[in-house]
Amino acid sequence: MRIAVLSGKGGTGKTLTSVNLAAAAGKAVYYDCDVEEPNGALFFKPEGVTGEAVTVPLPQVDAALCNGCRACVGFCNFNAMAYVGGRVKLFEDICHACGGCVIVCPQNAISERPKKVGEVQRGMSEEVGVHSGILKMGEPSGTPIIKRLLDTMDGGADALEIVDCPPGSACIVMDSIKDADYCLLVAEPTTFGAHNLAMVHELVQVFGKPHGALLNKCHGEVNPAEDYCLDNGVSILGRIPYDADLGKLNAEGRIAVREDDKWKVFFEDLIDRIEKEVGHATATHFLAAREEQERRR
Numbered sequence: 001m002r003i004a005v006l007s008g009k010g011g012t013g014k015t016l017t018s019v020n021l022a023a024a025a026g027k028a029v030y031y032d033c034d035v036e037e038p039n040g041a042l043f044f045k046p047e048g049v050t051g052e053a054v055t056v057p058l059p060q061v062d063a064a065l066c067n068g069c070r071a072c073v074g075f076c077n078f079n080a081m082a083y084v085g086g087r088v089k090l091f092e093d094i095c096h097a098c099g100g101c102v103i104v105c106p107q108n109a110i111s112e113r114p115k116k117v118g119e120v121q122r123g124m125s126e127e128v129g130v131h132s133g134i135l136k137m138g139e140p141s142g143t144p145i146i147k148r149l150l151d152t153m154d155g156g157a158d159a160l161e162i163v164d165c166p167p168g169s170a171c172i173v174m175d176s177i178k179d180a181d182y183c184l185l186v187a188e189p190t191t192f193g194a195h196n197l198a199m200v201h202e203l204v205q206v207f208g209k210p211h212g213a214l215l216n217k218c219h220g221e222v223n224p225a226e227d228y229c230l231d232n233g234v235s236i237l238g239r240i241p242y243d244a245d246l247g248k249l250n251a252e253g254r255i256a257v258r259e260d261d262k263w264k265v266f267f268e269d270l271i272d273r274i275e276k277e278v279g280h281a282t283a284t285h286f287l288a289a290r291e292e293q294e295r296r297r
Helices: 014-025 040-044 071-075 100-104 143-150 171-177 191-206 224-232 244-251 261-296
Strands: 002-006 028-032 047-061 081-084 087-090 110-125 128-135 160-164 182-187 211-218 236-241
Touching (some): 002 171, 002 191, 014 128, 014 160, 014 182, 028 143, 100 110, 128 143, 224 236, 236 261
Parallel strands (some): 002 160, 211 236
Antiparallel strands (some): 047 110
């Protein structure tokens, strides 16, 4: 089962939740898809870390073969190519590495070269496989790294997979959740927190993903995020209280479930609740599909 952990903004407790879910599961794989600021490894402190470069194919033009027909310039919808001073110029930062210019060039003057955009690192922390994506500074998109990060299942079929998504609801978040079995939305008890919860709630609905909320930093007072869940039919799977000891553990880069049995029980129970939600969603989907088949007959 693959659980994607989302939040509409940074600082809500998304990584706190992700690392503790993975650690509580025992055998698990943790994917840090927050490639601009990956920090899950600071908690897990994995051993035996290996790195793999992530590259994208960028076009390069052989000036000796190019006849200036501008077929490549006309093809590129992203305006990443221009014909300037008698030669084709490539604007690397806006090239989407689609390879179309290579195909349309009638002179076969365009080939591709690899460009490193980041790295994937893999290691182990007890029974948890820790996989982190790291975007190279200055690169505009983390999508290639996230795709490489999630294209393998190294933990085996019985390992729980936890995807620590980037904050927000942009394309890299969509890439992170597309193969998830369940989306856990982490929110904090503020008006701003409720607004950002609504953003990611809309996103998971668009993708048709089963989902529920985990409310963090609850302090017993008015909670706009909880009100949003109640008003919009979002299941509340748990509440993490505003806890100074938990905050201290988190600030020191320690994993709560490995330090305190109270939190081990909490996150184990959260996994059980998610598994039940996934089972219910699967059964509901099966019944709906069967009803649709019967209707068509």
